[in-house]
Each structure stands twice: as C-alpha cells, then as structure tokens.
Amino acid sequence: MSGYTPALKELIKRVEATRAARVEKARKGEHFPALTMEERQEWLRKYHPDYKKDGRRKLKVGPNKGLELPEEVARLLESKSRLDTKSIDLSRTDYTADLLVIGAGGAGTAAALAAQEAGLKVIVSTKLRHGDSNTVMAEGGIQGATQEGDSPYFHYLDVIGGGHFSNQPGLVAALTNDAPLIIHWLEGLGMMFDKLPDGRMKVRHGGGTCRKRMHSSGDMTGAEIMRVLRDEARNRDNDIKVLEFSPAVEILLDEKGHAAGAVLYNLETKEYYNVRAKSVLIATGGFGRLHIQGFPTTNHYGATADGIVMAYRAGVKLQDIDSTQYHPTGAIYPEQNVGLLITEKVRGLGAQILNTDGEQFCFPLEPRDVESACVIRECLEAGKGVVTPTGRLGVWLDSPMIDLLHGEGTVRKELPAKYIQFKRYEIDISREPMLIYPTLHYQNGGILIDEWAETSIEGLFSAGEVAGGVHGRNRLMGNSLLDVLVFGRRAGLKASEYAKNHKMGGKATLSHVDDFNKEIDNAGIKDPGVSPILLPDYAPDHVRERQVG
Amino acid sequence: MADDKKHKTLTTGDRTIPPEGAKMIAIYIMGREYMVPETLTIMKAVEYAGYSYVRGCGCRGGICGACGTFYRYIGDYRLRSGLACQTVAEPNMVIMQLPFFPANRPGYDLDDFTGSPHEELRRLYPEVFKCVGCGTCTRTCPMDIDVMDYIALMKRGDLKGAALKSFDCVMCGLCASRCPAQITQFMAAQFVRRAYGKYILPKAGHLEKRVEEVKSGKYEKLLDGLMAMKQEDVKKLYVEREREPDLAEPGKWMPKETNNL
Ligand SMILES: Cc1cc2nc3c(=O)[nH]c(=O)nc-3n(C[C@H](O)[C@H](O)[C@H](O)COP(=O)(O)OP(=O)(O)OC[C@H]3O[C@@H](n4cnc5c(N)ncnc54)[C@H](O)[C@@H]3O)c2cc1C
Ligand code: SF4
Ligand code: SF4
Ligand code: FES
Numbered sequence: 145m146s147g148y149t150p151a152l153k154e155l156i157k158r159v160e161a162t163r164a165a166r167v168e169k170a171r172k173g174e175h176f177p178a179l180t181m182e183e184r185q186e187w188l189r190k191y192h193p194d195y196k197k198d199g200r201r202k203l204k205v206g207p208n209k210g211l212e213l214p215e216e217v218a219r220l221l222e223s224k225s226r227l228d229t230k231s232i233d234l235s236r237t238d239y240t241a242d243l244l245v246i247g248a249g250g251a252g253t254a255a256a257l258a259a260q261e262a263g264l265k266v267i268v269s270t271k272l273r274h275g276d277s278n279t280v281m282a283e284g285g286i287q288g289a290t291q292e293g294d295s296p297y298f299h300y301l302d303v304i305g306g307g308h309f310s311n312q313p314g315l316v317a318a319l320t321n322d323a324p325l326i327i328h329w330l331e332g333l334g335m336m337f338d339k340l341p342d343g344r345m346k347v348r349h350g351g352g353t354c355r356k357r358m359h360s361s362g363d364m365t366g367a368e369i370m371r372v373l374r375d376e377a378r379n380r381d382n383d384i385k386v387l388e389f390s391p392a393v394e395i396l397l398d399e400k401g402h403a404a405g406a407v408l409y410n411l412e413t414k415e416y417y418n419v420r421a422k423s424v425l426i427a428t429g430g431f432g433r434l435h436i437q438g439f440p441t442t443n444h445y446g447a448t449a450d451g452i453v454m455a456y457r458a459g460v461k462l463q464d465i466d467s468t469q470y471h472p473t474g475a476i477y478p479e480q481n482v483g484l485l486i487t488e489k490v491r492g493l494g495a496q497i498l499n500t501d502g503e504q505f506c507f508p509l510e511p512r513d514v515e516s517a518c519v520i521r522e523c524l525e526a527g528k529g530v531v532t533p534t535g536r537l538g539v540w541l542d543s544p545m546i547d548l549l550h551g552e553g554t555v556r557k558e559l560p561a562k563y564i565q566f567k568r569y570e571i572d573i574s575r576e577p578m579l580i581y582p583t584l585h586y587q588n589g590g591i592l593i594d595e596w597a598e599t600s601i602e603g604l605f606s607a608g609e610v611a612g613g614v615h616g617r618n619r620l621m622g623n624s625l626l627d628v629l630v631f632g633r634r635a636g637l638k639a640s641e642y643a644k645n646h647k648m649g650g651k652a653t654l655s656h657v658d659d660f661n662k663e664i665d666n667a668g669i670k671d672p673g674v675s676p677i678l679l680p681d682y683a684p685d686h687v688r689e690r691q692v693g
Numbered sequence: 694m695a696d697d698k699k700h701k702t703l704t705t706g707d708r709t710i711p712p713e714g715a716k717m718i719a720i721y722i723m724g725r726e727y728m729v730p731e732t733l734t735i736m737k738a739v740e741y742a743g744y745s746y747v748r749g750c751g752c753r754g755g756i757c758g759a760c761g762t763f764y765r766y767i768g769d770y771r772l773r774s775g776l777a778c779q780t781v782a783e784p785n786m787v788i789m790q791l792p793f794f795p796a797n798r799p800g801y802d803l804d805d806f807t808g809s810p811h812e813e814l815r816r817l818y819p820e821v822f823k824c825v826g827c828g829t830c831t832r833t834c835p836m837d838i839d840v841m842d843y844i845a846l847m848k849r850g851d852l853k854g855a856a857l858k859s860f861d862c863v864m865c866g867l868c869a870s871r872c873p874a875q876i877t878q879f880m881a882a883q884f885v886r887r888a889y890g891k892y893i894l895p896k897a898g899h900l901e902k903r904v905e906e907v908k909s910g911k912y913e914k915l916l917d918g919l920m921a922m923k924q925e926d927v928k929k930l931y932v933e934r935e936r937e938p939d940l941a942e943p944g945k946w947m948p949k950e951t952n953n954l
Pocket of ligand 3: 823824825826827828829830831840841844871872873874875876878
C-alpha cells in the first residue's frame with residue numbers, strides 16, 4: 145500500500161535519467177513530432193479498440209438494424225423492457241409538467257433552468273441524487289473562444305478536425321457559436337473560474353486545439369459547474385421539481401406518436417409512477433458502466449445507457465453509437481485508482497508520456513483516440529509497457545516535469561484533487577510519475593438530434609452525452625461540458641416554444657414498447673436481456689452463486 | 694454467459710477479482726462481519742461482501758460526496774470519517790455510511806441581495822455566527838478542509854477567503870452531521886462561493902465583448918461559410934491552422950491570419 149513497489153521504483157530511475165534533457169527541450173518549444181493525417185488513420189485502424197473486429201456484431205432489431213456494434217451495446221439494445229406494460233395503468237397520472245427532464249446532470253439541469261426562465265413547469269427525474277453524474281467528474285475544463293486571438297471559426301475547425309470530419313456540421317456550428325454565451329452565463333451564475341487578477345479568464349491548450357481556450361475552475365471544473373447549476377435549480381424549486389432515485393424506464397407517447405411523458409421507477413419503494421408532460425428531454429448521459437470489452441471506466445455509477453435504450457424503442461435512430469472514446473490516461477496503479485481519469489490538463493501543463501525505457505514515443509497532445517492508439521501500440525506491439533504487480537500493462541506519465549517547467553508547487557496548485565488522490569496511497573505526483581493506460585471514457589455517438597436538440601419524435605428532445613453527432617467519432621477535451629450546456633439550454637428553450645404551442649396530448653401509450661418486444665421475438669433473439677439496467681452489478685461470483693431463489 | 698467468461702480473462706472492469714493468494718481481512722458493515730481481500734476501498738469491499746448500492750454511491754471517484762462514511766476500529770475510542778470510494782478498508786473497521794443528512798438550505802435570489810453579500814449571509818445563515826469553535830467539523834472533513842476556519846472567515850466577512858478555503862468541498866454533509874451549533878457549513882459555503890464568483894471576483898471584460906459579437910450574428914456568417922465548403926477545403930484549413938504557443942500570454946498573442954477572428 146505504500147507508494148511504488150521496489151521493482152517499479154527501479155524503473156522510475158530510467159524516467160528520471162532522461163528527464164532533464166526532455167525538460168530542456170520542452171522549454172525551447174521542441175516537441176516530439178505529431179503524426180501525419182495518414183499515420184493517424186493507420187494507427188487507429190491497427191490499434192484502436194473501436195476498429196477491432198472481435199467483440200463486435202451486427203444489430204438485429206430497430207432503426208439501426210445492421211449496424212456493427214460492441215457486443216455489450218448490441219445486447220442492451222436487443223433487450224426487452226423491464227416493464228410489464230399490461231400491468232401499468234396509464235389512465236392514472238402521478239405528476240404533470242410542461243417539460244419532463246430525464247437525467248439531472250449538466251445537460252438536464254441546464255435545460256431545466258432555461259425552460260424555467262421561459263415560464264415552464266419542469267419535473268426532473270434522476271437516478272441517483274441531483275448531480276451524481278459524469279458532469280460532476282469533469283476536471284480539465286470547458287472550451288469556448290473568448291480570447292481576442294481566437295474565434296468560433298477556429299474552434300469549429302478544431303472540433304471537426306478532431307472528430308475526423310465525421311461530425312454534423314450544423315451541430316458543430318451551434319456548439320462553437322454559443323460557447324462564449326455559455327461561459328458568460330456561468331460567470332453570471334457565480335461560478336469561480338480561474339482568472340487573472342484583472343478578471344481575464346485563464347486559458348490553456350487541450351489535445352487538438354490550435355488556440356488556448358480551455359477555461360477551468362481548479363481541477364474540479366465539472367464539479368463547480370454542477371454545484372452552481374444545482375444550487376440555482378434549488379433556488380427555483382417552485383417551478384423545478386427534482387425526483388431523486390426515480391429513473392425513467394420507458395418513454396410515453398400519445399396517440400399521434402408524440403412524446404407524452406415517461407414511466408419512472410422509485411428505486412427504493414419499487415413503485416412505478418406515470419409522468420405526463422407536453423415535452424420530454426432525454427439527458428441521461430453516457431454508457432461507461434457497460435465496461436465495453438472489459439475496459440475499466442472513468443464514468444459515474446449510473447452511466448448505463450438507459451436513455452438510448454428508451455429512445456431506440458420509441459423508434460429514434462442513433463448515430464455513431466459504435467464509437468467509443470478511450471481516454472488515453474486512465475490510472476492503472478495503485479489498484480484502488482484503476483480506471484481513474486488523469487486529466488488531460490496534466491499533459492496540457494507539459495507532462496510527457498514515456499515507455500519503460502523512459503523514452504518518448506508520441507506527441508503527448510494528439511487527439512484522444514490517436515493518443516490511446518499510440519499507448520496501446522507501445523504496450524502491445526513494441527512491447528515497451530510497464531507491468532504492474534496485478535498484471536496490468538501501461539506507460540509512464542511524467543508529472544514531475546510540470547513543477548520543473550512552471551515552478552515549484554504548480555502540481556499542487558493546478559491539480560489539487562489528483563495530488564490528494566495519489567498522496568493517499570503515498571505517491572507524490574509532483575516527484576514521481578504516474579502509470580497509465582487507456583480507459584473507457586465517453587460515448588461518442590448517441591441519439592440523433594438537430595441544432596435545437598430535437599429528435600425525430602415530436603416533443604422529444606435529447607442533449608448531452610446521450611446524444612450524438614456533435615463530436616463525430618472523436619471528442620476533444622473540454623467540448624463535452626460545453627456540449628451538454630449548449631444543447632441542454634437549446635433544448636430547454638425549444639421545449640418552451642413547443643410546450644406553449646401544444647396542449648397536453650391525448651391518451652398515453654406504451655404500444656411502441658410492445659411492438660419492440662415483438663420485434664425481438666420475431667428476430668429470433670434467444671435469451672434477450674432486460675433493460676434499461678439502471679445500475680451495474682458488481683457482486684462477486686461467490687455471492688452470485690448463493691443469490692439463488 | 695459465454696461472453697462474460699471471455700471478458701473476465703481480459704480485465705475486470707470494476708468487479709473485484711482478487712489476485713491469487715490475496716490476504717483476507719475482517720471488516721464490520723454496520724456491525725456484521727465480512728471477510729474481504731485487503732487493499733480494496735471501503736466501497737469495493739462492501740460490494741465484494743455482496744451489497745449493491747442504491748444510495749451512498751455516485752461518482753466512485755472522490756468528487757460527488759455521495760459516500761460519506763463514519764468508522765471506528767475495534768478497541769479504539771476515536772470516531773473517524775472518510776469517503777467510502779477513497780478510503781482503503783482495513784482490518785477491524787466498523788463501518789457505517791451516511792448517505793444523506795438533512796441540511797438547512799434557505800433559498801435566495803443571486804441577482805437580488807437585500808444588502809452586501811456578507812449581510813445576505815447573515816440573513817440566510819444566522820447560525821453561522823454561533824459557531825463555538827470546537828473544531829469537530831475540521832476533524833471530520835474527508836477532503837481535509839479546515840471547515841472551522843472557513844466558518845471563521847465567513848463570520849469575519851472575508852468571503853474571498855471562505856470561498857477559496859471551501860473550494861474543494863464535495864458537499865458530503867459529514868461536517869454538518871457533527872456540528873454542536875447545528876450549522877450546515879457546506880450549504881453556507883456554497884452560497885458564499887457563488888456570491889464571491891458573482892460579486893467579488895472581477896468580471897472578464899474580453900468575454901463581455903465577445904458575447905456582444907456573438908449576439909451580433911457575426912460568427913454565424915463565418916460558420917455558414919465553413920459549413921458550405923467542400924470537406925477537402927475544410928481539411929486544408931484544419932491542417933494549416935496556426936497553433937498558439939503554449940507559453941503565450943493570454944490576450945497578448947495574435948495569429949498572423951486575423952480575417953476570421
Ligand atoms: C472523469 C471524467 C472527466 C471528464 N472531464 C471532462 C472535461 O474536463 N471536459 C469536458 O468537457 N468533458 C469532460 N468529461 C465529459 C463530460 O463530463 C460528460 O460527457 C458530460 O458532463 C455529460 O453530461 P450529461 O449531462 O450529458 O450527462 P451526466 O452528467 O452523466 O448526467 C446524466 C444524469 O442522468 C442520470 N440518469 C441516467 N439514467 C437515467 C434514467 N434512466 N432516468 C433518470 N436519470 C438517469 C444520471 O444518473 C446522471 O445524473 C469528463 C467525463 C468524466 C467521466
Ligand atoms: S466541508 Fe463538510 S460537506 Fe464539504 S467535504 Fe468537508 S465534511 Fe464534506
Ligand atoms: S463543528 Fe460547528 S461549532 Fe464546531 S467548529 Fe465546526 S462549525 Fe463551529
Ligand atoms: S462515490 Fe462520489 S465521492 Fe465517493
């Protein structure tokens with residue numbers, strides 16, 4: 145439990161041996177050369193898990209039938225509803241609202257606030273507590289072209305280039321155009337941004353950016369955003385009612401096929417509630433807890449892809465859902481920190497990635513998928529990974545360079561949470577490097593939306609990590625916090641317009657769920673699962689064996 | 694399931710599969726004994742024992758504050774505290790999580806204070822000024838925040854100090870659960886941080902300007918231009934874009950090409 149093992153300490157000496165020369169070069173602005181566009185493609189094809197054939201198969205049902213997906217996602221989408229639709233009495237209504245928001249992370253809360261400002265009554269269904277989400281975990285920062293030498297034009301180029309030009313251009317334009325408005329909105333809500341004494345925002349580079357536009361709040365940017373938005377939602381609790389531990393399990397449609405509400409499930413009393421609403425927003429976040437291909441994940445406990453399951457059954461198409469972001473720097477040591485995200489800020493501040501010989505093998509700020517591919521290649525093909533005592537493979541992230549480049553104490557000041565998280569296990573990351581390997585981080589694709597977060601179903605909106613198209617097949621750091629707020633607010637505004645021009649629909653139905661269940665039977669899927677799964681199951685085998693009857 | 698087996702051999706995600714020969718230790722979850730492998734966090738140990746969390750688990754990464762936990766070692770009078778997802782389970786720990794604690798949180802309007810931020814604090818949280826200085830909160834905080842000190846700074850009207858001192862707060866509520874003066878420290882601190890961010894921290898002038906430009910529709914035109922372009926041309930622009938040097942001073946550096954700013 146105490147710091148690095150003697151064997152690892154021995155290996156760290158190799159990192160130390162090359163450090164002075166590397167720091168010297170970095171001071172002069174000399175970098176390890178970045179890959180060319182052609183090399184990027186080749187590296188990705190050969191080493192990125194998304195491009196591997198095994199562990200993937202074709203989807204047999206629904207609007208994306210035929211698409212090749214990771215087994216875990218395919219199985220989830222081909223599962224039956226957890227609802228016995230016959231036993232739900234849809235004539236009973238437990239709650240009504242103008243807008244029902246499903247998921248109280250950044251996107252859902254931003255939408256609730258925007259809709260409330262436009263005069264709506266909002267109900268928010270959420271699985272855990274308000275704010276227990278991926279948003280609260282974001283550390284590094286949020287992008288926005290707010291400085292004079294930058295503009296949404298260059299931000300657009302970075303986003304679409306980083307996404308290998310597979311993004312929806314309209315969504316990228318909305319994202320980058322609104323970014324300064326979002327940063328300004330947050331400032332007005334009293335968010336504690338990192339600023340210079342005169343109030344100017346401190347900004348940094350992130351992987352794949354041509355301008356420094358990463359805004360931050362220590363290394364708790366997402367937590368600070370979530371705290372502020374949640375606090376503001378609580379100030380408006382006359383109009384925004386939050387139902388915690390009550391996840392949605394199916395969307396309700398009306399006779400015209402428009403969104404009409406949802407069925408919620410109280411995780412504690414095991415009751416189902418019917419919520420009727422004029423408009424519905426799915427903002428349930430990502431799918432990290434599916435542990436695709438067995439990878440550990442950085443995601444929160446509730447990231448189980450419920451939103452895409454519910455929308456898919458209602459007939460909404462998904463985009464790029466076969467694309468998963470592996471964050472290049474997940475901790476692999478000590479065992480207690482496995483999967484834990486080491487923010488890109490560490491590399492933004494100058495820390496380099498090194499193999500077991502203490503040598504650089506890639507530019508440290510490639511787009512994330514490329515960077516991950518580089519690390520996997522170095523470990524699996526070049527055989528220059530470091531092996532941990534529990535048999536995990538990884539490479540070094542040389543954090544001590546940061547203090548050497550920016551002055552003593554920078555690590556503690558700029559990365560306080562990371563510093564504490566390792567200090568707990570007696571590793572001082574301002575003196576010793578970290579061991580890292582790619583970890584399952586982000587759902588690149590998701591529900592197909594337009595610039596106003598509308599789906600193909602009238603009255604049904606989607607925003608945040610659960611939606612697709614904004615980042616294409618690869619997302620750059622700092623654009624997701626931005627995405628969830630831009631499209632969350634846009635969804636809230638559009639939903640208000642919609643709710644004002646529409647009456648509450650007629651009879652609510654779950655017939656789309658029955659139809660989907662039938663489609664599964666007809667496709668001959670044997671032993672389908674049950675979804676949404678709501679929470680992952682981490683019981684060990686010896687417990688499962690006894691959980692009989 | 695066949696697939697499960699295949700994946701197990703690769704990695705374990707978050708399910709604990711102890712390495713062969715792992716040492717087992719006894720822990721006591723709400724008084725009941727369980728044997729778990731050593732070096733797990735309390736959270737993973739509790740799951741290893743067979744519990745599945747509904748409450749008391751959120752981020753699993755030490756930042757959401759869902760997993761505040763009290764514990765004692767058998768034979769030790771001292772009451773200790775930590776986050777279940779961050780604290781390593783040790784032999785003879787008697788563990789109780791506190792997933793929820795009622796907090797006092799009066800509503801307020803950030804845009805409409807009745808007086809100065811300090812006066813507003815006094816109006817909303819008069820109990821803060823009754824702190825007896827016992828230090829229990831500071832000893833309890835799993836984030837090692839000097840809670841008593843930020844309360845003292847609030848009393849004195851040093852809202853900047855209190856905002857910065859309380860910044861790492863994950864709002865787990867453990868401090869409030871132990872306060873003899875019945876103060877909900879972390880909610881008062883949340884108010885103070887927002888008041889500081891809004892009224893004391895200087896505003897970003899460049900942001901104000903940029904917002905005007907966005908509202909004028911200037912960038913929509915530039916972006917429409919990009920969207921109308923052939924992908925090949927956008928690719929070229931992407932590859933040729935100029936990179937701001939890492940150590941450039943914010944607001945001072947300007948690119949060579951300024952047409953699209
Ligand atoms: C460790 C980490 C670090 C990151 N760092 C950055 C960063 O530095 N910059 C950046 O831009 N992005 C970052 N990201 C990505 C970013 O934080 C997320 O993509 C984004 O916050 C997602 O926001 P969201 O509102 O869409 O989803 P979330 O914030 O995950 O919120 C979804 C909410 O929906 C709830 N929910 C789920 N299912 C249901 C259901 N069935 N019914 C009701 N509620 C449900 C969940 O419990 C959760 O509260 C990071 C992500 C992680 C995990
Ligand atoms: S100040 Fe209180 S609520 Fe905040 S982290 Fe410490 S104990 Fe928890
Ligand atoms: S526990 Fe309460 S009374 Fe004691 S120092 Fe903290 S705030 Fe003051
Ligand atoms: S689960 Fe979020 S702090 Fe422990």
